Amino acid sequence: MTSILQFSDIHFGVEDKNAMAAVRDYAKTLSPDLALICGDITQSGKIEEFKAARDWIEQFDAPKIVTPGNHDTPMFGILHRIFDPFGRYNKFIAPLGETMFVDENIALMPYNTARGVQAKLDWSLGVVDLSDLAAKVSHLKAKNPSVLKMIAVHHPLIYPPVSPLIKETKRGEAAVKLLSDANIDGVLSGHVHAPFVVEREPGQTELLSIGSGTLSTRQRGKPASFNHIEIDSRDIRVTAINWTGDKFERAEAWTKSRVDLRRTA
Ligand SMILES: [Fe+2]
Structure with a gap:
């Protein structure tokens, strides 16, 4: 069985300090094989926020x-945003992560959908470079056909109707x-600050989309949370782990047969 902790949108700087103080001990009880962090690690891209994030991420005794x-x-540094948007991320965070995680159940790669600046007013939106994505996917496709193949992004590729942010x-x-x-099986994302599991275009894509909530104070109608993903030879299970204000507890859960993830057409 593979145990994955999916975190997103911790927003160090405005993190939920009580939840973050408790999450480390709770996470240990889930025996993670992988800690996945789907972006918005900091609130403003400040150096001290990145350092706090680095120190937190380093504490997981598992691949990341x-x-x-x-x-x-950097939210307040336009020159940084234009010329070196991920310089601080690359210095403090990127070295902590793997380029791919592979075990007997899943092969998983990250893909960056964030940009420093864009030729539009809203720079917070996600962008996909299709040739870059295709190159990444070719590495996943080469993996054992029996394992699930997924990519991890920050922005949902298509926002689900259940999202508080569309x-x-x-x-x-x-x-x-x-x-x-x-034949990629799923996409893991963050950004909307609410957990969800959605199967897209049944019978056509069967692409499973799994979003995790936020562990920041920037909540959108849902409590602070992260996801626990369990994958065995038969099923994939996703459980939102909610912060109640004084403890974490297992909340909404979804289970999907791995056989059903495979396309029939
Ligand atoms: Fe966020």
Whole structure:
């Protein structure tokens, strides 16, 4: 069995300090094989926020997969945002993460959908470079066909209707098609600050989308949370672990047969 902790949107600087103080001990009880952090690790991309994030991430005694979010570029440094948007992320966080996690159940890679600046007013939106994504996916496709293949991003490629935040990721729909055509099984994301599991276009893509909530104080109608993902030879189970204000507890859960994830057409 593979045990994955999926965190996102901790936003160090405005993190939920009580939840973050408790999450380390709770996480140990879940015996993680992988700690996944789907971006927005910091609130403003400040050096002290990155250092706090680094110190927290380093404490997991397990491999890590990390991908940046739109908050992980310097919010108050336009020159940094233009010329070196992920310089601080690359210095403090990137060395902590693996380029790919593979075990007997899953092969998982990060893919960066965040940008420092964009030719539009809203720089917080996600962007996919399809040729870059295709190159990444080719590494996943080469893996054992019996393992689930997933990518980890910050922005949902397509925002689910259940999301408290509905935006558009540039070339997100094309990315979903690319991943589906490559028989990728799922996408793990953050950004919307609420947990969800959605199966896209049943019978066509069967691409499972798993979003994790936030451990920051920037909540959108849902408590602070992270996801516990368990994968065995038969099923994938996703459980939102909610912070009640004084403890973590298992909340909403989804189970999907791995056989059903495979395309029939
Ligand atoms: Fe966020």
